[in-house]
Amino acid sequence: MKTFLHPKGFSAARYAAAMFIGASMCCGSLSFAQSSKDPVINNIVNEENSNSQLEKLAHELLDVVGPRLVGSPQMKQANDWAVKKYSDWGISARNEKWGEWRGWQRGVSHIDLISPRVRTLEGTQLAWSPSTSGKGVKAEAIILPEVADSMAFQNWLPNVKGKLVMISMNPVSGRPDKNWEEFATKDLYNKFKKEKDDAAKAWKDRLTKTGLTAKNLALAIEKAGAAGIIINNWSQGWGVDKIFGANTTKIPTVDLSVEDYGLVYRLATYGSKPVLNIVSESKELGLVPTFNTIAEIKGTQKPNEYVMLSAHFDSWDGASGATDNGSGTIMMMEAMRLLKKFYPNPKRTILVGHWGSEEQGLNGSRAFVEDHPEIVNNLQALFNQDNGTGRVVNLSGQGFAKAKDYLTRWLAQVPDTIKNQIKTNFPGAPGGGGSDFASFVAVGAPGFSLSSTSWDYGSYTWHTNRDSYDKLVFDEIRSNAILAAIMVYMACEDPERTSNERITLPVNERTGKPGVWPPQTKAIRKGGVN
Template sequence: MERNMPNNQKLVSLLCSLWILIVFGTENGTSQNFPTDDQTIKMIWEEGMEEGSRAYDLAQVLMDSIGPRLTGTPGYRRAAEWLESVYTEWDVDVRRHEYGTWRGWERGITHVDLLEPRIRTLNATMMAWSPGSGGVVEAEVLPLPTLRNQADLEAWLPEVNGKVVAISFPEPTCRAPESWEEHATAASYERLLQEKETAEGTWTRSLLVAAGMERGSARGAEAVVARRLEEAGAVAVFRSLWSDGWGADKIFDASTERIATVQLSCEDYGLVTRLALNDQSPTVRIDAQAEFTGSVPAFNVVATMTGSELPDEYVLLGAHLDSWDGASGATDNGTGTIMMLEAARILKTAYPNPRRTIVIGHWDAEERGLIGSNNFQADHPEVMQGLQSAFNQDNGTWRVDYIRMMGFTDAGSHFARWFSAIPPEITQYIELDIPGLPESGGSDHMSFLCVPAPSFRFQSNYPDYRQYTWHTGIDTFDKIVFDDLRNNATLAAMVAYMASEDPERVSRQTVTLPTVPLPGPMRVSRRTQNSPSIGQWPQCRPATRSFPG
């Protein structure tokens, strides 16, 4: 229910914010600066921040040995089985929440060579859920031409038969923007940007013509065009999506059903496409292997520590287990998975009999639209009814530094009490946005926020993550900052403990949302690139039970 925030609550929120800044705003170099004599907090610190930590060992197995965890693949199944074995070893109840089915798919090798006009092995990988190449294929590469209308398209389509077609815009530079800004002259960089804008606009208009679309995004048009090329006899499709960072390319999913869709790095896609645009007849050899394995179960992995006094009230720690499979899914969201897994281990050791029930949710199919967590919400109304608070983490590049109260009017006072027991070595880096506004999108916290139930996001630095590891081919183990991962797991365990012990429930009373966008930069945009909700509280989505389409 939405209400205006009373003036006294505004004052309480303001005082809480100021109090936290005063108490925790000064850095302290010691590792034993406990604000209270709470022995559980001290034990959590010892388990999480000192020699008891298992964050490194757990992360190494998940990211290196198991690897990426695309929904419906053996990688996701292996990760789930590993989680189940770990929780069982720790004597924590763990079960699968099966919510539907998914399209099974198994990735094999991808190997692509440039054969003409010179030999080079290309940096390439099949996109998720792509068909294989059906053996080794050798073919010339054609670029998408300039298309003004459907007549141009119909005249060109017969040429793609037996060819590989490059349909993404070729970046004029794969040098990171910050390098241009630091080293290039202003005139040089401005000329580059203007030339890119003109060329990309022409390319996107051709894509829209080829897709039969009046308007839309280039990525959406590429998905349609790839299917049209498949029907016209192309033997494979090349795509590329640069992440505006050195060596970083975003790798998503294919739309083709019979031919391979292959992602090339920014550099190699540019090479092949320039050769084709300059009539130098690039020829490639592709060996891309994949297998569709039929319908497979879709499920979350859910661990539970039953409450000793209030078993029907819940504290929910969550992070999505699935990932894209262009790399290892380390910071999206392997670190979130390890953060909550390690928090569970710490709690089992330091707080084995929680007052409220603590649930740890490892969600499936977040990358396909929060599907796993949304189904858990739909299938477990008792948890939603009794939810004290949910805490989600979904970008683990750095330590948690921002928590938004999501428009719940008294959440700030609860966080103030919880943080009053947590060492400033953790809290001094965290900005609490009180009372904040709910986000309009983002991660799995939205599946519970829409109820509405108090659901919060542990947020780390976003721009660096977005540029280099979010959905890219370099989201690997070596990007993890383990001091920060240990910090985050310890934070999650301490907050879960404090929320479980809190004598009061977190109220579901919310602020009245603005009806028009507020002036000035919104902190939610700076932190997460997700806009705040305007005029209407976030709405819950219908539960998706199977592979879309």
Template sequence: MFKPTQKISLLTAFAFTISAQAQVVIAQENAPQYVVDIIEKANNESQLENMAFELLDVIGPRLVGSPEMKQASDWVIENYKNWGIETEVQPYGQWKSWQRGTSQLEMTYPRIKSLEGTQLAWNLATKKPVEAEVIAIPTFNSNSDFNNWLKTVKGKIVLVSMYQKYGRPDSQLKEHSLAGDYEMIKREKALALEQWNDNLKITGYTTNQLIEALENAGAVGIVSSFWSGELGANRIFSAKTNKIPMVDVALEDYGLLYRLASKGKHPKMKINIQSKDFGKTETFNTIATIRGTEKPNEYVLLSAHLDSWDGSQGATDNGTGTITMMEVARILKEVLPNPKRTIIIGHWDSEEQGLNGSRAYAEDNPEIMKNTVVSFNQDSGTGRIVNLSGQGYVNAYDYLGRWLDNVPSEITKDVKTTFPGTPGTGGTDNAAFIPYGVPAFNLGSQNWGYGGYTWHTNRDSYDKILFNELKRNVILTAILTYQAAQDENEISNEKRVLSLDKDGKPQEWPKPKSPNRSGDYK
């Protein structure tokens, strides 16, 4: 039998489950039927959680060129096929094919300790574990001083990131410190950064050049710690070495190694990293299409990048954008199976290396760019959509404002619009289409700590997703897309006259940029 306390616990859990299934948005009175249908399907038939599980837990991170990126594309295609939506893969170039394996990092002296950290992308595996003394970069008085030290790094593992004395985020320091202490800590941190940068200048190298010099001088390993400023979060990018291991270690363990090394305790570290290098592979975009009937050669383009960095699962960058656009397509295929305009859903490759997939699509499909009446892009986080800029198109307010009128007010009340705004030049994939005159709008999300906590970090995982927020985004995007596909009016792409730059010269509209098709990237 259950004890009374257990019964209460079960009843509470049951009540919570019922509450969690409540509708996130309720259709307003006299709403058009298609709005009612979209809201009902988003609330009661949502596929978001299952898609997130399959994409993030089963497939995992999707580094460009990796086998997981191909697996993710196949999974996207399978879903669209099940929904009766045609798909294709459009190759556009090559990239290094690399697959992450295990990273075993240990401090072996003066005591034994497992270290939290990981190999950086495209780094070679260790044929056998590398064990060596760990050294920190000292303070130099001159360039000759640095050059003399450089001769001593042979056979050593070198720490190459600035030491962080305070491992707490600034928000904690500010909230809990006495006012005078907080100002003192700020000055101390600013001085440490200044001294670090001055020391780097004495070497005559940038950080990347210094790592190359260390490798050439005989170092056997490089350890970095790219702390994001939030508890437990480090940014995980690519290795800057060619022949020796390069790993990123959590702030706490990096600080331990640094203090031991700088205080003459001669710590040792063992690095055993197992990854696979498959050479070059094909890069590609995965494209889904719901064919239009009356205006099949006019297009509404939905946009989200499928690739990610691979320090974690790539959940909020950009698994959330991917499954949002897939869910929008699934719902519209049921609510609007025969739209007037053709709806294209682009899942881009290699956004993280400079919008390569979307720029390739734009460059390779000039007729589609010419006839795309509007594009909606979703990237950067799990939060509800709260920002919408006109991107420099003079009449964007006329049609976006009209379309937003049919979105439930409980969603639009939080959306800040800026018209006509200025054209985006980078950051996410809508910027790839603006140079072609496409009214391409990024649906900006509520922050939810994205910039510091999950953007390109080891903490960008499934548990950071707020699915009710995503449901609201699905409803908003689906309603906007429905209206864009069905609007009888011509949708203007007239550009604003841009203001003068800081030198008093007229700013120019962004020009198309060609993608990196060769895969040469460090």
């Protein structure tokens, strides 16, 4: 495509003309085909709409590799897959070690009620749960009791020996609030909400009276000789549970669905003495190296200035990590493919960071920021995506005083059908966490979040057992890939260097003190170990 637009021939005058065209887009109802005379942009849009690779990328990553828990063999398999994929596209890529983590490999889980009746239960072991070593655990399930205080709890603890202990509240209803709101009368709905709130407060009080934190409660039950721990971390939607990590070190911890947790809970409550058989196989792998995958298209005029794409690669492993953050991962990979095909000789160097251990505290991106000041200090812009499969609808200036100037210039070249969906907020406020752009913002580097519309992300797919390929909305991700590719292209071509000047933050209403820019937090370089 250099015959149409060579980056070295992109003069300031032509850039200004392009900006005029972009400004016209904001004011009129021109279609995209009429509004852009830039062949690079046209080719990016046409390629993505006619020859998208997103479905294939999603299948290979989510169906074949699967979830990508930090320290797991699948995480390393994903790193290697991405490097190979970039290589196939003619893009230089590498796996860059940033730390070590407790290695763990999930095996088969099978949970059955065997008394007072037989039923195979829906559930899974938590990440890093100890293995039942192939033999399985057969035991009665009991409920964490109400106690007067921590002394009473300690007196009760010997009762857990040889038992499976249920330490989660049994939800008042397995129906989502939306379902109640739609079908119940107003009085019934209000009654339900009160019962739900009262039950949550009562269970919180029950846990508080043990005198222990969640982690120490699990360890105390384990030390007292329990056979295992059963929880329910319902995500307030049909069929969905959050699946995080286990606190036990010797006995299994499993999560049961809200339906089956309720069944076992009621059986225990009414004296039916439910007996379960749990097989939860897993393998400890010791400390294993952890990596970020970095891909690069070298700049031709300003190779030591950088424009970055960003998405975390790791996931929790209750499902396949599709919307958190397989969707962001394949979007950034596809954007890189488009840029390599139609903009192979960028003015500035283009990088993409696929980060490890975001779920445990942005560790991969924090390590990159610490290890690469030469990149961070010369960053034109970074674009991160990490909140589901939806189209991008929000873009904040993250507290950078001049962000409106350059982000608006670049956004003007994006097709109306994509751009008009996006609400901007300038100068905005600096993000202190949540996803990897914050690692860059903390050190004053212009990192921006391409924030997506929900698609019920928080309830149905975020960290749940239902975050799978079928939840992806590819048309939305296609739009996001086009957006990201064009924003990177424009950032590379911009004759001006972006400003990282920060705003003066307003007074904190709660403390009455001046606002403070989020501090840099060091990466955890050795994780999952005591």
